[in-house]
Amino acid sequence: MSGTGPLGAAGAVLRRDLTLFFRHRSDIINPLLFFIIVVTLVPLGVGPEESTLRVMAPGVVWVAALLAAMLSLEGIFRSDFDDGSLEQLVISPQPLALLVLAKVFAHWLVSGLPLVVLGPVLGASLFLPDRAMGTLVLSLLLGTPILSLIGAIGVALTVGVQRGGVLLSLLVLPLYIPVLIFGASAVSSAAAGLPVIGPLALLGALLALALTLAPLGAAAALRISLS
Amino acid sequence: MKRVQRGEVAIPTSITRRLWAFFHRLASPRYFYELAGKLVPWLGWGTVLLLAAGLYGGLWFAPADYQQGDAYRIIFIHVPAAWMSLFVYVLMAGAGFIGLVWRIKIADVVAKTCAPIGASFAFLTLCTGSLWGKPMWGTYWVWDARLTSELILLFLYLGYIALESAIEDRRTAARASSVLALVGVVNIPIIHYSVDWWHTLHQGPTVFKLGGPSISLDMLVPLLLMTLAFKLFFFTMLLVRARTEVLEREANSAWVRETVTSQ
C-alpha cells in the first residue's frame, strides 16, 4: 500500500487536530464557559420569574449556543495558518475538501458536541419543560455541525486577515439565521407540545446541504486566502 | 445564408463571431473604459426622464388607494428598491463567479462596484418600509417577513463590502468576496423561506394585497416606470464607479497615464 489514501490522510488530520485541541484545553473550555455565562446573564437581565424565562428558554439557549459556536471558529484554521501547516494541507495530493471536512469534524467534536451536552442543563435552568429536552438535544445535535460547516467557510475567507474576528461574525451570522430559526422553533414547539418533525426535518435538510457544499466552499476559500 | 429548415435555427456564424468578439474586447479594461464613457451620458438622461415620468405618475397622477389613502405612494420607491437590492446581489454574485472562474478582471471590477449601490438600495428599502409601516401598522419597525429578509440582505451586503476592504491584495479580495457572494446567493432563498416560515409560525400570514384585489393600471404604470428608472440609474452609476475602479487597477499602464494627464 503506497502510503495512506485520502481517508487515511483525513483520519490523520482528525487525530492530529483532536490531539492539538486536547493539549491546548483553553481553546475548548472558553467557548463552553461563554455559553454558560451568556445563559446565566439572561435571568439577571430579564428577571427570575419562571413564566417569562420559560417562554424565552429555547431562543436564549439557541442564541447562546450559536454565539459560543461562532466564538470557537477561529480555532479551525488560525493556528495552522500561523505556523504554515495550512500550506502543507493545501499542497497535499489529497482532496482539500476532505481534509477541511476532517478539520471541521474535529472542531465540532470539541466545540459543538459539548454544547449539545450542556444545552439541556442550561435549558433546565431557564425552566424549559422536560418534554422539550429531547428536542433541544436533537436540534442542537443537527444544528451545531451546520454552524461549524458554514463557519468554516467564513474562517477560511478571513484567515488571511489580521483581527478577522469581528469581520468573521459579520460574514457568518446572517448565514446562521435559518439554523437559529428552525432550531429555536423546534424546541419551542416541543415545549408547547406541538409536533416538532417539521423544523427538525428542515434542520436535517440544511445539514445535508452544508455537509456537501460547505467543505468545497471552504477549500476554495482557503486556496484563495493563501494565494 | 444556409437554407433554414423549419424548426432548425441557424444563427449565422458572423453574428456569433461578432458577439464573441464584443465580449472578448469588453474584457480589455481600456475598451470597457471608453465604451462606458460613451454610454454614461445616454443612460443618465434616460434615468432622469424615466424618474420624472415615474414620480409624476406616482405622486400626482395616480389615484389614492381605497384602503390607505395617499400613504401607499411610498411603494413607488419601496418596491423598485427592494427588487433592485435583490437583483444587484444576484448580479454581483454572477459577476464574481465569472471573475472567479474565467479570471476576467472587468467582472471583478463590476462585482466590487455593485456592492455599495446594492447596499444603498437595501437601506432605502428598509427606510421606506419602516416609514410606510408607521401609518399602516402603527409602529416604525415590525418584524414583517419581507422587511426582516431585507435587513438580512443588508447585512450580507455589509459583510461583502467589509471582506472586500479587509483584504489588501486586490485580486485576492475580489476572489474571496466572490466566494462569499456565491455562498450568500445560495443562502438568500433559504433565508427568505425560513423568515417567511418563522413569520407565519408566530404571527400568521398578514393579508396585505397591494391596492385591493388587482392593482389598477394607473398605479401599475408608474411602478413599472420607477422600476425601469431604478435599473437604468443602477447601470449608470455602476459604469461611473467601474470606470474609476478601472483607472485605479490599470494605474501602471500607459493609456491610463495618458487619459489622466490629458484632461
Add this chain to the structure above:
Amino acid sequence: MTSFHEFIHMGGFAFYVWTSYAIFALIFAWNVFQPLFHQRRVRERLARRSRGMPR
C-alpha cells in the same frame, strides 16, 4: 390629484410620504455624487503620480 395643496398634504400622510422621498433623494444623490468626487480624487492622484515619474 387636483390641487397643489392636496399634493403637499398627501391625505394626511405628508410626513411619511415626503420623508420617504427625502431619504430616496438623499440616497440617490449620494449614489451620484460620491462616485464623481471619488473619480476626481483618483484622477488627480494618478495625474500627480504619473507626472511625478514620467516613464
Add this chain to the structure above:
Amino acid sequence: MGRFRPGAETDRFGIRIAASGNGVHVTLCRPGRRPCIWLHLATAGTVADKATVDDRPEIAALARRAPRLEARALECVRNDRVLFHDLDAALEPGQVLQVEGPNGCGKTSLLRILCGLSLPGAGEVYWGDAPLPEVRAEYYEALAYVGHRHGVKGELTPIENLRFHRALAGGTPDRVPGDALAHLGLEGFEDVPCRTLSEGQRRRVALARLLMTRRPLWILDEPLTALDRSGVAVVEGLIRDHARSGGMVMITTHQAIRLEGCVLGRLRLGG
C-alpha cells in the same frame, strides 16, 4: 505503564486509558476483537513504525509524468509593484536551481507560484509539459515544499509531526521518522514538544519531512535559516544526494551553498 502491543486479543469490553510516556491514549477494547484505538492522543512505539524500505528506486522515476518543471513568461504584481515580469525558468531531473536576489524581490512569491499556492499575474507554470491547474493532483504527488513558515506544530513532538506528514503526503514511504530525525541530528529530541525546541531544531524537523516520502521535486524557501554549520552541511548533503539520484531542487538562500558534482543553476531576481 505497559507498552501497547497492537493485535493483542482481549476478552473484556471496556475503554482503557493508558497514559504512556508522551501523552494519553484511549483504547476501545471489545471482546473477541482486536482493540481499536478510539482516541489516539499519543503514539507508543507501534509495529507499523518499523517499515523499512529496502530498494531505492530512482527518485525521478516516481513521477508519473516526465518530471520537468517549467515556468513561461511568469509575472507577479504585489499591490501595484511589479516584482518580476516575463520570467522563464526550467528545472530538469538532477538539477538544482538557486533563486537569488535582494530582500523583497519576489523570491518567496515566485516559489509560491511554482507550488501552485498563488496565481501568477500572467504566464503559466508547466509540470511535464502540461499546465499546472490540469495536473494539480499529480504535481502535488511529486512536490515537497518547505516554506518560510516551516509548518511544524509546536504542540506536537517531532515524531508526531513527521508521522502526520507521512499520512498526509501518502506516496512511497522513504525513511522511518526516527531515522529521518537522526539524520538531521535530532537524536534524543524525538518525544519533546516542538515548542520547546529552538528555531534551528524546528527547521530540521521540517527538513526531516523531505526524507519521509520520496518526492522528485523539492522546493525549499530559505531552508538554511537558523541552521548552524553542521545543519547547513547536512542540508547540503541532502540536496546533493537528492540531485544525484535524479531529483530536482529549487532553493532560495542567501548563503553560498557548496554542491560539488551537481548542476547548479542560478536565477537572479530583482535589479
